Amino acid sequence: NDTSMQHRNLNHMTREERFSEAMRRTLYALKVLLPREGWTPVGPEMKYLARAIKEFTFIIHAGVFIPCIMSYGTNEQIAKWFPLAADFRIIGTYAQTELGHGSFLRGLETIATYDRANQEFIINCPKITAMKWWPGDMGKSANHVLLMAELVIDGKKYGMHGFMVQIRDLTTHEPLPGVTVGDIGAKLSFESVDNGFLYLQNVRIPRENLLSKLSEVHPDGTYIKKGNQRLMYGSMVRVRVNLIAHEIVMPLAKACTIAVRYSAVRRQGLINPSKEEVPVLDYVAQQHKLLPQVATVFMAHFAAKQLVKMHHDYSLEVEKGNTSQLPELHALSAGMKACLSEQGAAGAEIVRRACGGHGYSCGSGLPFIVNRMLATCTYEGENTVMQLQCARYLIKCADQAKKDKLTGSVWYLSDFSNMSCTAQTFGDLQEPSVLVKLHERRAKCAVQHAGKKMQNMVKNGTPAHDAWNMMATLLINAARAHIMQYVVGTSVTYISELSCSASLKKILTQLCALYALHNINSNCGDFVKFGCLTSAQCDLAQEAEFNLLKQLRPDAVGIVDSFDFTDDILQSCLGAYDGNVYERLFEWAKQAPMNKTEVHQDSYQYLQPYLHEGRDVLEGRGRNSKL
Numbered sequence: 001n002d003t004s005m006q007h008r009n010l011n012h013m014t015r016e017e018r019f020s021e022a023m024r025r026t027l028y029a030l031k032v033l034l035p036r037e038g039w040t041p042v043g044p045e046m047k048y049l050a051r052a053i054k055e056f057t058f059i060i061h062a063g064v065f066i067p068c069i070m071s072y073g074t075n076e077q078i079a080k081w082f083p084l085a086a087d088f089r090i091i092g093t094y095a096q097t098e099l100g101h102g103s104f105l106r107g108l109e110t111i112a113t114y115d116r117a118n119q120e121f122i123i124n125c126p127k128i129t130a131m132k133w134w135p136g137d138m139g140k141s142a143n144h145v146l147l148m149a150e151l152v153i154d155g156k157k158y159g160m161h162g163f164m165v166q167i168r169d170l171t172t173h174e175p176l177p178g179v180t181v182g183d184i185g186a187k188l189s190f191e192s193v194d195n196g197f198l199y200l201q202n203v204r205i206p207r208e209n210l211l212s213k214l215s216e217v218h219p220d221g222t223y224i225k226k227g228n229q230r231l232m233y234g235s236m237v238r239v240r241v242n243l244i245a246h247e248i249v250m251p252l253a254k255a256c257t258i259a260v261r262y263s264a265v266r267r268q269g270l271i272n273p274s275k276e277e278v279p280v281l282d283y284v285a286q287q288h289k290l291l292p293q294v295a296t297v298f299m300a301h302f303a304a305k306q307l308v309k310m311h312h313d314y315s316l317e318v319e320k321g322n323t324s325q326l327p328e329l330h331a332l333s334a335g336m337k338a339c340l341s342e343q344g345a346a347g348a349e350i351v352r353r354a355c356g357g358h359g360y361s362c363g364s365g366l367p368f369i370v371n372r373m374l375a376t377c378t379y380e381g382e383n384t385v386m387q388l389q390c391a392r393y394l395i396k397c398a399d400q401a402k403k404d405k406l407t408g409s410v411w412y413l414s415d416f417s418n419m420s421c422t423a424q425t426f427g428d429l430q431e432p433s434v435l436v437k438l439h440e441r442r443a444k445c446a447v448q449h450a451g452k453k454m455q456n457m458v459k460n461g462t463p464a465h466d467a468w469n470m471m472a473t474l475l476i477n478a479a480r481a482h483i484m485q486y487v488v489g490t491s492v493t494y495i496s497e498l499s500c501s502a503s504l505k506k507i508l509t510q511l512c513a514l515y516a517l518h519n520i521n522s523n524c525g526d527f528v529k530f531g532c533l534t535s536a537q538c539d540l541a542q543e544a545e546f547n548l549l550k551q552l553r554p555d556a557v558g559i560v561d562s563f564d565f566t567d568d569i570l571q572s573c574l575g576a577y578d579g580n581v582y583e584r585l586f587e588w589a590k591q592a593p594m595n596k597t598e599v600h601q602d603s604y605q606y607l608q609p610y611l612h613e614g615r616d617v618l619e620g621r622g623r624n625s626k627l
C-alpha cells in the first residue's frame with residue numbers, strides 16, 4: 001500500500017526511465033523493507049521481494065556478488081567486504097563471461113599477473129574477446145566486480161580465480177584509470193538491468209584482493225591450494241539452485257494466473273450451437289494448453305525445494321571439509337536449471353499464445369514474462385552445456401551401477417527389478433507410484449541407450465571425444481529423462497508427506513499426475529521405444545490426461561488464485577482479480593504516450609501533403625494522382 005512501491009506503467013517508459021525507476025524502487029525498498037542488520041529479509045518482506053523481484057535491480061549484487069564473497073572469501077575478507085556490500089555501500093557484480101567465451105571457462109582470456117615487487121596483481125584484457133561482457137548491474141551501477149580471471153605467476157597459469165576489483169570512484173562514480181565500462185545496449189528483456197561491458201588495461205589491485213578461501217598467493221609469489229578447486233565453480237551451482245524458484249517457478253505462476261483468469265472471462269464461440277458463447281477455458285484444447293503449465297508450477301516448486309534443501313545440507317558438509325556430494329549436486333542443479341527453464345520458458349509462451357491477440361499486448365503482462373524467462377535458458381550455464389554436464393555424470397554412474405548399488409538421485413540406475421507396466425485402465429495410469437516407476441524406467445533406459453551407443457562407437461575405433469560429440473542429442477535426452485524422473489519422484493514424495501486437507505491433497509495429487517502424464521504423452525516415443533508402455537497403454541495415458549483436465553477445470557481459477565499475486569505485482573489487464581479485462585485494456589491503452597495528443601504531430605507532418613491532396617480530390621478540385 002506504499003505509493004512509492006506502486007508500479008509505474010513500465011511498458012510506456014523508455015529503457016533509461018525503467019533503469020532509473022528500478023534503481024529508485026530497489027533503494028527505497030532497501031530502506032523500508034530490509035532490516036539494516038543484513039541480508040535476511042524474513043516473513044512478508046521476503047515474500048514481497050521474491051514476488052516483486054522482476055522490478056528490482058541489483059539482483060546480481062544481491063543474488064550472486066554477495067554470496068560469492070561468502071563462498072570465496074577468507075574470514076578477514078568477508079569481514080571487510082560483506083558489511084559494505086550488504087548495506088549497498090559498495091555495489092558489485094559477478095564478472096566472468098567475456099565477449100569471446102561464456103560456456104567454456106577454460107577459454108577465458110582476462111589475465112591477473114602477480115607483481116612480486118609491489119605485491120599486486122596486474123589485470124589485463126589482452127584482446128577484445130577478453131573484455132567482460134554481459135554481467136548484470138555492471139554497465140552503470142556497480143563500482144566493484146568479482147572478476148574471474150586466469151591467475152599467472154612467473155609465466156605459469158593457475159586457472160580461473162576470483163579477484164575483487166574496484167572499477168568506479170566511490171565519490172564521483174567515474175571509471176577508474178585503466179577501466180573502460182558501459183552498458184551493452186538493448187536486449188530481449190531485463191530492460192531495467194544495465195548488463196555491461198568491462199575492458200581492463202593494466203589495472204593494479206593489492207595481493208589481498210585475491211579471494212583466498214580456496215587458494216592464496218604468498219608475498220613471495222608462492223601459490224597455495226587450500227581445498228577442492230571445483231568449489232571455485234560453487235557460485236554457479238548456488239545460483240542455478242536459487243534461480244529455479246525466483247526466475248522459473250514464480251514467473252510461470254504469474255503467467256498461468258493471467259492466462260487462466262483471462263480464459264475464464266473471455267467468451268468466444270460455441271460448443272453447443274444451441275447455447276450461448278462459452279468461456280474459452282471450457283474448450284479442452286485450451287485446458288490442454290493451460291493446466292499442464294499450472295501443474296508444472298507446482299512440480300517445479302516442490303522439486304526446487306528439495307534441491308535447495310540438498311544444497312543447504314551440502315553446504316554444511318563443505319564447511320566440515322566434505323565435498324563428496326558436489327558431483328551429484330552439480331549434475332542435478334545443472335540438469336534442473338536447464339530442463340525446468342526449457343519447460344518454463346516454453347510453458348509461458350504456450351499460455352501467452354492461449355490469450356490470443358490480447359496476449360500479444362504488453363498490457364497483458366505476458367510478453368514481459370515470456371521474454372524474461374527466455375534468458376533463463378542461457379544465463380548461469382547455457383542449457384545444452386548444462387544438460388551435457390548432467391549427462392556426463394549419468395554415464396559415469398551407469399558404468400558404476402554395474403558393480404555398485406547406487407544411492408541419491410541416480411539410485412534407479414542400479415534398480416534391476418521388473419519395471420514392466422501392468423496398467424489396464426486409464427485410472428491405473430493416474431496412480432502416482434505407477435507414474436514414478438514409468439519415469440524411472442524411461443530414464444534408466446535413456447541413459448543406458450546413450451552409453452551403449454557410445455561404447456559401440458569406441459569399440460569400432462571412434463575416439464571417445466568424437467563418440468561423445470556424435471551422441472550429444474541422446475545424452476541431452478538422457479539428462480532430460482533423469483530430471484523428469486527426479487521432478488515426478490520428489491513431487492510424489494513431497495505431496496504424500498504434506499500435512500494438509502484431503503481436498504487439497506487430492507488437487508495436488510491430480511496436478512502431479514497431470515504433469516507426469518503430460519510429460520509421458522509429450523515423449524511417448526521414448527516410453528514405447530524403451531518398452532515402458534505398449535501402444536495401447538499410450539492411448540490410456542492420453543485418456544488419463546484428458547480425464548484430469550476435466551476433473552481440474554472447475555478448480556482452475558481457484559488454483560491460480562492460490563498463488564496469491566496482487567494486481568500490482570501481476571501488472572496485467574487480463575489477469576486482474578476483478579476480471580474487468582476490457583475496461584482495463586482500454587484504460588491502459590489510453591495512457592500510451594502515443595495518445596498524449598489527438599493528432600500525432602510528427603506523423604501528421606509527413607502525411608499532410610497526401611491528406612490535403614486527397615481532400616481536394618474528394619471535394620472535386622484536384623485530380624486522381626498515381627502515388
Ligand SMILES: CCCCCCCC/C=C\CCCCCCCCCCC/C=C/C(=O)SCCNC(=O)CCNC(=O)[C@H](O)C(C)(C)COP(=O)(O)OP(=O)(O)OC[C@H]1O[C@@H](n2cnc3c(N)ncnc32)[C@H](O)[C@@H]1OP(=O)(O)O
Pocket residue numbers: 026027029030033034049053056057058059060062063064094096097102103104105106136230231233234236237239242243246247326327330378379380381382385389392
Ligand atoms: C530490496 C533489494 C532487492 C534486491 C533483489 C531482491 C533480493 C534477491 C535475493 C536473492 C535472489 C537470488 C535468486 C537468484 C536469481 C538470479 C537471477 C538471474 C541472474 C542471472 C545472472 C547470470 C549470471 C551468469 O550467467 S554467471 C556466468 C555463468 N556461466 C556459466 O555457467 C559457465 C558454464 N560453464 C562451466 O561451468 C564450465 O565451463 C563447464 C562445466 C561447462 C566445463 O568446465 P571444465 O572445467 O571445462 O570442466 P569439464 O572438463 O567439463 O569438467 C571437469 C570436472 O569438473 C566438474 N564440474 C564442472 N562444473 C562444476 C561445478 N559447477 N561444480 C562442481 N563440479 C563441476 C565436472 O563435473 C567434471 O568432473 P569429472 O569428475 O571430471 O566428471
Ligand SMILES: Cc1cc2nc3c(=O)[nH]c(=O)nc-3n(C[C@H](O)[C@H](O)[C@H](O)COP(=O)(O)OP(=O)(O)OC[C@H]3O[C@@H](n4cnc5c(N)ncnc54)[C@H](O)[C@@H]3O)c2cc1C
Pocket residue numbers: 060093094095096097100101102103104133134135136190195375378379380381382383384385388
Ligand atoms: C540476461 C543475461 C544475464 C547474464 N548475466 C551474467 C552475469 O551477471 N555474469 C556473467 O559472467 N555472465 C552473465 N551472462 C552471460 C551468460 O552466462 C552466458 O551468455 C552463458 O554462459 C552462455 O555462454 P555464451 O553466451 O558464450 O554462449 P556459447 O557458449 O557461445 O553458446 C552458443 C551455442 O554454442 C553451444 N555450445 C557451446 N558449448 C558447447 C558444448 N561444449 N557442447 C555443445 N554445444 C555447445 C551452446 O549450446 C549454444 O547453442 C548473462 C547472460 C544473459 C543472457
